[in-house]
Amino acid sequence: MTDQVGRILEQWQREKPGLDVSPMAVIGRLSRTALTVESRLAGTFERHGLDASAFDVLATLLRSGAPYRLSPAELALESMISTSAVAQRLNKLEARGLVAREANPNDGRGTLVALTDTGKGLIEKALPDHLETERAILSPLSGDEQAALALLLGRIGNTEG
Amino acid sequence: MTDQVGRILEQWQREKPGLDVSPMAVIGRLSRTALTVESRLAGTFERHGLDASAFDVLATLLRSGAPYRLSPAELALESMISTSAVAQRLNKLEARGLVAREANPNDGRGTLVALTDTGKGLIEKALPDHLETERAILSPLSGDEQAALALLLGRIGNTEG
DNA sequence: ATGATTAAGCTAAGCACTTAGCTAGAATAG
DNA sequence: CTATTCTAGCTAAGTGCTTAGCTTAATCAT
Numbered sequence: 001m002t003d004q005v006g007r008i009l010e011q012w013q014r015e016k017p018g019l020d021v022s023p024m025a026v027i028g029r030l031s032r033t034a035l036t037v038e039s040r041l042a043g044t045f046e047r048h049g050l051d052a053s054a055f056d057v058l059a060t061l062l063r064s065g066a067p068y069r070l071s072p073a074e075l076a077l078e079s080m081i082s083t084s085a086v087a088q089r090l091n092k093l094e095a096r097g098l099v100a101r102e103a104n105p106n107d108g109r110g111t112l113v114a115l116t117d118t119g120k121g122l123i124e125k126a127l128p129d130h131l132e133t134e135r136a137i138l139s140p141l142s143g144d145e146q147a148a149l150a151l152l153l154g155r156i157g158n159t160e161g
Numbered sequence: 162m163t164d165q166v167g168r169i170l171e172q173w174q175r176e177k178p179g180l181d182v183s184p185m186a187v188i189g190r191l192s193r194t195a196l197t198v199e200s201r202l203a204g205t206f207e208r209h210g211l212d213a214s215a216f217d218v219l220a221t222l223l224r225s226g227a228p229y230r231l232s233p234a235e236l237a238l239e240s241m242i243s244t245s246a247v248a249q250r251l252n253k254l255e256a257r258g259l260v261a262r263e264a265n266p267n268d269g270r271g272t273l274v275a276l277t278d279t280g281k282g283l284i285e286k287a288l289p290d291h292l293e294t295e296r297a298i299l300s301p302l303s304g305d306e307q308a309a310l311a312l313l314l315g316r317i318g319n320t321e322g
Numbered sequence: 323a324t325g326a327t328t329a330a331g332c333t334a335a336g337c338a339c340t341t342a343g344c345t346a347g348a349a350t351a352g
Numbered sequence: 353c354t355a356t357t358c359t360a361g362c363t364a365a366g367t368g369c370t371t372a373g374c375t376t377a378a379t380c381a382t
Contacts, residue, residue, distance in 0.1 A: 003315060011224040019288070023295035026311045027198060033318035034195035035241065037188060053338075063172040072361060080196065085339055087362055109347045109360045127180070134184035140316045150187045152310045154164060155301045157194035214368075233331060246369055248332055270330045270377045 005029050037137055044133040048126040053079075053089050055130070058098060058123035061115040068115035071104065075113060098122060166190050198298055205294040209287040214240075216291070218250050219259060219284035222276040229276035232265065236274060259283060 005028040012021040038052070045055050060078045061068050072090065076083040090113060093099045098119035104110030115123075138146050166189040173182040199213070206216050221239045222229050233251065237244040251274060254260045259280035265271030276284075299307050 003318075005315075008224065011226070015224050015226050016288075019292065021292065022307075023292055023299055026299055026307050026314075027202075027295050029311050029314040029318060030191075030195055030198060032241070033314045034191055036318055037191060041188075051338095063169065063176050065172070065176050073359095080193075081338095082340065083361065084341080084363080088338075091362095104360090107348075107360080109345095111361065127177075131180065131182065131184055134188045137317060138184055138187055141313060145313060146183075146187050148309070149313045150190050152302060152306060152313070153187075153190040153194045154166075156298060157164075157190060157197055212368095234329090243370065244331065245333080245371080249368070252332095265330095268330080268378075270375095272331065 005032065040137055041130070041133060044130050045126070048122065048129065050122070050126060054093060054098070055123070055126065057086075057089050057093060057113075058115065058119055059127065061099065061113065062120065062123050062127075068120065069102070069112045072111055072113060093119070166193065201298055202291070202294060205291050206287070209283065209290065211283070211287060214250050215254060215259070216284070216287065218247075218254060218274075219276065219280055220288065222260065222274065223281065223284050223288075229281065230263070230273045232271055232273060254280070 005025060008028065009021055009025055012019065012024070042052060045051050048055075050058070056079050057075060060075060061070055064070055070078075072083055072086045076086045079086070090099060090101065094101060097116055100114045100116050102112045102114055104112050141149065166186060169189065170182055170186055173180065173185070203213060206212050209216075211219070217240050218236060221236055222231060225231055231239075233244055233247045237247045240247070251260060251262065255262060258277055261275045261277050263273045263275055265273050302310065
C-alpha cells in the first residue's frame with residue numbers, strides 16, 4: 001500500500017480520522033489503473049498510425065464480420081459515444097481512405113460505413129500487436145487472477161444505478 | 162458473459178477464430194467499468210455544484226491538512242494532469258471563491274493555492290456524500306472481494322512499462 | 323557580479339468529446 | 353394524398369484537457 005492511492009488514504013486517515021475512506025482504495029485504483037492502461041495502449045496505436053478512437057472504429061467494423069458495414073448509429077452504440085462524435089471520427093478516417101460512406105439502400109436517410117481494403121489491412125496488422133500489449137499489461141497476473149479480475153469488474157460495472 | 166464485453170468477445174471468436182482475445186475480456190471490462198463509475202460519481206458532484214475536476218482540487222487541498230495550501234505543481238502531480246490544466250481549474254475555482262491564490266513567501270516565482278472557508282465548507286459537505294456513492298457502487302461485492310479487487314488492480318496499475 | 327540555464331505558472335492554440343440545432347427522408351394520422 | 357411527427361446523420365459551438373511558448377524568478381558557472 002505504498003503506492004499513490006495508499007498515500008492518499010493515509011492523508012485522509014490523518015485529516016478525517018472518523019471517516020471510513022476504504023471505498024476510495026478500490027475506486028481510486030480502478031480510475032488510475034484505467035488511465036495508465038489507456039496510456040500504454042496509446043503507444044501501440046501510434047506505432048500503427050492510429051489512435052484509440054480510430055482503432056475503435058476500425059476494430060468494430062472488422063469484428064462485425066463481412067461485409068464489414070455498419071451504420072453510424074450502430075458504431076455510436078458500440079463505442080458508447082454520441083453519433084456526432086462518430087461523424088467526426090468518420091470524417092478523418094474517410095479522408096485517409098480507411099473507411100467509406102455509402103448510401104443505405106434500405107433507408108434514404110441512412111449511411112453505411114464500410115471498411116475499405118486499406119482500412120481492413122491496417123486494422124488486421126495492428127490487432128495482434130494490440131493484443132500483445134494487452135497481454136503484457138496483464139502479465140503480472142496469473143490466468144486465474146485475470147479471470148477473477150474480469151469477474152469482479154463485471155459485477156460492479158453492470159449495475160445500473 | 163452476456164454483457165457488452167461478452168458479446169464483443171463472441172464477435173471476435175467468430176471473425177478471427179485463431180486469435181486469443183482473452184486479454185480483451187479483462188481490459189475491456191476495466192475500461193467500461195471505469196467509465197460507468199465515473200458517470201455515477203458525476204451525479205453526486207453535480208448535486209453539490211461541482212464536477213470531478215473541481216472536487217479533485219478541493220479534496221486534494223483538504224486531505225493535505227492544515228494550513229490547506231499547495232502549489233499548482235503539487236496539485237498537478239496529485240491529479241496526474243498538466244500544470245496548465247491546474248491553472249485553468251484554479252481560474253474557475255478562484256472566481257467562485259472556493260480557493261485563493263497567494264504568493265509563495267519562499268519563492269518569488271511560486272504560488273500557493275489556499276482552500277477558502279467557503280471551499281472547505283463545500284468539500285466537507287460533499288465528501289460524505291461522495292463516499293456514500295462509492296460505497297453504493299461497490300455494494301455488489303463483499304469486503305473481501307473489494308480488497309481482492311484493489312489488490313489485483315494495484316498489481317497491474319503500478320507496472321511501469 | 324553577470325550571463326546562461328532551469329523552474330514555476332500562465333495564456334494560446336489544437337484536439338476530441340459533448341449538447342443544440344439543422345436538413346432530409348420515413349412513418350403515422352386524418 | 354397531405355400534414356405532422358419522428359429518425360438518421362450532419363455541422364456548430366462549448367468544455368476541459370493537451371502541448372507549445374511566454375514571462376518572471378531562482379540557480380549555477382565562471
